[in-house]
Amino acid sequence: MDTEHSTGIAPPDKWTLTKRLLESIAPPSTGRRFVYDAKVPGLRVQVTAAGTKSFQLYRWYQGKPVKVTLGRFPVMTVEQARQAARKLLGEMAEGKNPQTEKRRRQAEAVTLAQTVDDYLSIRDLKPSTVADVRKMMAWGLADWQDKRLTAIRQDMVERRYQALCEKSPACANRTMRYLRAVLNFAMARYSAPDGSPILPANPVQRLTLTRAWKRVDRRRTLIKPHELPAWWQALEQINPLHADFFRLVLLTGLRKSEALELTWADIDLRGRLLTVTDTKARRPHALPLTDYLAGMLERRRCLAVADHVFADHRGRVVSNFRYSQAKVEAVSSVKFCIHDLRRTFITIAESLDIPAYALKRLLNHATGSDVTAGYIVIDTERLRGPMQQVTDYVLKAVGEKESAAVMPLRQKEA
Structure with a gap:
């Protein structure tokens, strides 16, 4: 037994490693101790002051010392260590560096x-x-x-x-x-x-x-003008919190997650402004509130018991609209999903000939590589008119506001 030489040369005395021998080796008071095997060149056991015993292969390769840890005793047996050491010695004989091969195997083992x-x-x-x-x-x-x-x-x-x-x-x-x-x-x-x-x-x-990707057409469903009255009236027969959620999504075009994450800190009732801070586009989205939406949110604020706008009486953010949706569909005979409300908002806005740049701003869509759009700054206040137009269209369609004839929608992809 000996400590490792600074030159890397193994001490002349070697031992035939056995389980009994390794169990009998006492740890050094400080540092490390090395016991070399007499059967396999370069195979040794490192013993630390903490009592840990590890098998290693220690050889010189192309003028440099190479040390590879094989495993710990007694989890790895002496014979297993000898087999692992012989395998590495074979690789060295073929011109392979065991350390490099070990790193390669580790990299290739990533799952x-x-x-x-x-x-x-x-x-x-x-x-x-x-x-x-x-x-x-x-x-x-x-x-x-x-x-x-x-x-x-x-x-x-x-x-x-x-x-x-x-x-x-x-x-x-x-x-x-x-x-x-x-x-x-x-x-x-x-x-x-x-x-x-x-x-x-x-x-x-x-x-x-190989062009193997399957084509999946985007949904194009929405609530049509003649379906709006029955759908709107059916909201009166479901949970009022769910009904207000459906109304807000229809009249703002927000995504479901954006509407659900709204807190009262995001609602400025005095300034009539709504701000979504965490959006799909990773940029804040501010929208003016129409009189109808402001009134609805003011009533909702009086009932609030939590920070989130759409939290129930226990303060939990609502998540399951399945039963309310089924009730509306049964009463109105109008099939819909929540994202259909955003598509309906977009289609109404486009059919009202709202300018394209204003429409993109309403939806928080990127303008892409459009150079002209980069010079146009649309203030939130300038969106009050377009927002009011959409709200007026819906309220007239459902009979809550005096109306001229409601024009058919030109369907546009969301």
Whole structure:
């Protein structure tokens, strides 16, 4: 037994390692002690002052000392350590550096589940997106989570995608798009010891190259003008909180999540202004309140017991509209989903010939590469007119305001 020499040369006295011998070795008072095996060159046991005993291979390779930890005793037996050491010595004989090979194996051992966790922790994603990624991974790729990334091949992706399409083409597309994003991240994040990516190409790319993606048409459903009166009247027969939520979404075009996340701090009743701070576009969205909406929110404010606008009498933000929606559909014979209300708002606004830039501002849509739009600053106050136009149209259609003839809507994609 001896301490490690600074030169890396093993001491001349060696021992035939056995379980009994290793169990009998007392830890040093300080530092580390090394016991070398007489059977396999370079195999040794490191004993620390804390009593930890680890098998190592310690050899010189191309003029430099190489140390590779094999495992801990007694979890790893002496014979297992000898087999692992012989394997590494064989690699060295073939010109391979054991440390480099170990790092390569570790990189290639990264699983899909580990990569998804890294992707979600590093990327700045909205909580709803994080939840959706995990949901789709569990839906379509639950049995792939323990697979090594390097084991995911193009043919596997293609077969799984086709199988998922039999259940739901839309969900299959979402699942594979998330997988593509995760694997693109892996190509940049994980690399072999020589710096090359562990994935030379993204296997999901085959779906694009073979044009295998299924076309999924966007929903185009909305509430038509002649359906609005019955639908509006049916709101009187459901939970008033749910009814006000439906009315607000219809008259503002907000997304469901944006409306649900509204707090009273976001509502300026004196200035007649509503502000959504956490939007899909990652930019605040301010809308003027019409008289109707302001009155509705003032009444709702008097009943409020929590910070959120749409919280029930116990302070819980509402989430389940299923029964109220079913009741409205049964009474009015109008089938709808909550996002249909946003589509209805957009279609009404477009049919009223509201200017395109104002319409984009109402919906908080990006103007993309439109250079002209970059020079146009639309103040929130300038949206009061367009907001009032949409509200007037709806109120006239449902009979709550005197009206001329309600013109048919020119349907526009949301």
